[in-house]
Amino acid sequence: MEKNHDIAELVRKAQQGDKEALDCLAQLMRQELEPDVARMTLNRSLTQEIVQDTLLVMVRDIHKLRSPEHLLQWLKGIALNKFRDHLKDPRNGRFEPLPDNMASGGGDGLEKAIVNEMIVSVRQAMTALKPEQRMIINLRVYQKMSFEAIAINLGCRQFTARKKFSRAKVALEKALSRNGMSKSALIIALVVFGKFTAQSQAAAAAVTVSAEALQAGTAATITAALGTKAALTVLTAGIIVTGGAMMTAGVTGEQNQSAEIPDNQLVPVPSPITPQDDETEVVEYFYPAGFPGPVMPRVSQETKRGYSYCRFLRNDKGNFYYDRKEQIVYAVNHNYYNSDLSRMCFPQDISKDYHGIPGLLICRRDGQLQLESANTNILHQVYFQHPWSAGITIDYHRLDTMHQRAWTFFRITGHLGDKPIAGSGRITFTYAALTTHSPWLRLQVGKNEYTDAGSGRLFTGLPRPWMGLHTLDSLRHDASQKGLTFENTQMDESGKVRLTVKHNNRQLVYTINMNNDLIESIELKGDLQGHIQFDYLQEIEGKEKNFMAPQRSQYGTHQDCLELFITTD
Numbered sequence: 001m002e003k004n005h006d007i008a009e010l011v012r013k014a015q016q017g018d019k020e021a022l023d024c025l026a027q028l029m030r031q032e033l034e035p036d037v038a039r040m041t042l043n044r045s046l047t048q049e050i051v052q053d054t055l056l057v058m059v060r061d062i063h064k065l066r067s068p069e070h071l072l073q074w075l076k077g078i079a080l081n082k083f084r085d086h087l088k089d090p091r092n093g094r095f096e097p098l099p100d101n102m103a104s105g106g107g108d109g110l111e112k113a114i115v116n117e118m119i120v121s122v123r124q125a126m127t128a129l130k131p132e133q134r135m136i137i138n139l140r141v142y143q144k145m146s147f148e149a150i151a152i153n154l155g156c157r158q159f160t161a162r163k164k165f166s167r168a169k170v171a172l173e174k175a176l177s178r179n180g181m182s183k184s185a186l187i188i189a190l191v192v193f194g195k196f197t198a199q200s201q202a203a204a205a206a207v208t209v210s211a212e213a214l215q216a217g218t219a220a221t222i223t224a225a226l227g228t229k230a231a232l233t234v235l236t237a238g239i240i241v242t243g244g245a246m247m248t249a250g251v252t253g254e255q256n257q258s259a260e261i262p263d264n265q266l267v268p269v270p271s272p273i274t275p276q277d278d279e280t281e282v283v284e285y286f287y288p289a290g291f292p293g294p295v296m297p298r299v300s301q302e303t304k305r306g307y308s309y310c311r312f313l314r315n316d317k318g319n320f321y322y323d324r325k326e327q328i329v330y331a332v333n334h335n336y337y338n339s340d341l342s343r344m345c346f347p348q349d350i351s352k353d354y355h356g357i358p359g360l361l362i363c364r365r366d367g368q369l370q371l372e373s374a375n376t377n378i379l380h381q382v383y384f385q386h387p388w389s390a391g392i393t394i395d396y397h398r399l400d401t402m403h404q405r406a407w408t409f410f411r412i413t414g415h416l417g418d419k420p421i422a423g424s425g426r427i428t429f430t431y432a433a434l435t436t437h438s439p440w441l442r443l444q445v446g447k448n449e450y451t452d453a454g455s456g457r458l459f460t461g462l463p464r465p466w467m468g469l470h471t472l473d474s475l476r477h478d479a480s481q482k483g484l485t486f487e488n489t490q491m492d493e494s495g496k497v498r499l500t501v502k503h504n505n506r507q508l509v510y511t512i513n514m515n516n517d518l519i520e521s522i523e524l525k526g527d528l529q530g531h532i533q534f535d536y537l538q539e540i541e542g543k544e545k546n547f548m549a550p551q552r553s554q555y556g557t558h559q560d561c562l563e564l565f566i567t568t569d
Contacts, residue, residue, distance in 0.1 A: 011068035419446035461562025
């Protein structure tokens with residue numbers, strides 16, 4: 001890409017209606033896209049068709065691009081999807097090879113003859129590969145993608161991406177051997193192919209292939225070579241960490257498969273729908289600060305035909321739900337929860353093997369956990385920002401004022417026996433808002449004061465939406481950690497669920513607003529009676545002076561609110 005062009009600045013001008021900037025972008029992006037697409041298609045007319053269609057999407061939707069610096073990454077993803085769509089169409093026949101090389105080198109006489117002979121052999125070997133194999137070779141070798149990024153682009157697991165690449169590499173080695181080249185010449189062949197398909201002499205001179213790029217990992221290489229279920233079983237037991245089945249303990253009452261949650265005149269938002277008969281649910285958990293900690297779930301549906309789409313996404317900015325029928329993505333107030341109100345299964349519930357690993361991405365498929373990647377921050381990659389196509393509309397109208405702000409103040413009132421309860425605090429709804437508006441709590445029970453200056457520790461037994469779990473699941477997790485039994489009722493018409501936590505002769509009955517993802521009240525029953533009411537402020541302008549964060553945390557003899565409400569006499 002020409003260095004004298006500021007791509008991000010051109011994008012901003014194009015978004016403001018500058019036609020010259022848009023034309024310049026189209027020219028620059030064509031130069032970037034054509035070599036990559038050509039390496040997959042090996043067909044000039046198809047390459048031009050895919051690139052042209054991709055640029056048309058850019059012209060149509062460039063105003064929707066939030067990160068101008070990610071323009072090329074966005075367009076490469078679109079081009080890749082268009083190529084994959086082409087492969088799925090049974091009317092499309094076998095590709096014809098490209099004509100003469102697009103950027104042949106210099107030299108003359110015998111040297112040129114040898115080079116041209118090698119180009120012919122490499123081209124024939126590449127033509128013999130399946131289009132999918134050329135695609136993954138292009139992503140890994142020429143676009144220099146990590147296996148994590150390849151998995152994201154192909155909508156598969158990282159281990160699967162490694163396996164696909166290993167098989168493509170073996171297939172290419174065999175094809176080269178049939179064309180008179182040694183298998184050991186793989187790197188040379190890839191360099192030749194990269195230079196041959198480059199857009200210009202300068203681009204051809206910059207083509208390099210490292211031995212490291214060709215490594216797929218021992219497990220993936222063995223699995224690709226054996227290709228048997230036995231090998232997968234051995235590797236799964238020996239290398240991939242697995243967990244137990246879905247947890248549903250502590251759930252009572254009738255199941256509600258399609259509950260709708262009205263609140264404050266907002267359009268009802270259904271809980272994520274149970275997969276159809278021909279779909280498999282895949283849930284990925286990303287822990288940006290390490291495991292365990294705040295988690296970003298991404299729930300996808302995979303069809304038997306290989307089609308995959310994201311149903312529910314939580315990233316650092318909020319929660320998003322995709323209505324496939326309406327083709328609209330809704331920004332919603334609440335974290336993901338199971339539509340039948342069964343307890344969500346999180347990695348921290350069934351495995352401690354990941355403890356302390358930063359930047360962890362874990363995938364759950366068919367009840368089993370698999371490590372996808374570690375030590376990588378993918379929050380700002382397209383994968384966790386906008387995994388839907390550019391034409392999908394994101395509707396923010398369902399967010400109420402406090403969720404749009406991503407934090408708010410709240411008040412607590414009530415009594416515990418004959419002791420009055422009063423308190424205030426700040427609650428944070430998104431991971432990104434933690435850096436500017438961390439949660440804090442000041443609670444007065446009789447003469448005793450309990451404070452949390454920002455660690456969130458005192459919030460145990462209270463809502464913690466910034467952690468990425470729905471309040472219902474947070475509370476059930478807290479209770480199970482203390483060995484307490486619990487049960488929840490069916491959601492009522494107002495979109496509320498009542499969760500009862502039991503401890504000896506006492507009960508805590510939580511009323512949870514499922515749409516706002518917050519506790520409205522806690523009723524204490526048994527040998528100690530009490531009632532606690534929570535009031536969350538939609539509008540805060542002019543009220544900040546009434547909410548002063550404590551300077552330090554003070555827990556007294558009690559570790560957290562759940563224990564406080566259970567054990568206070």
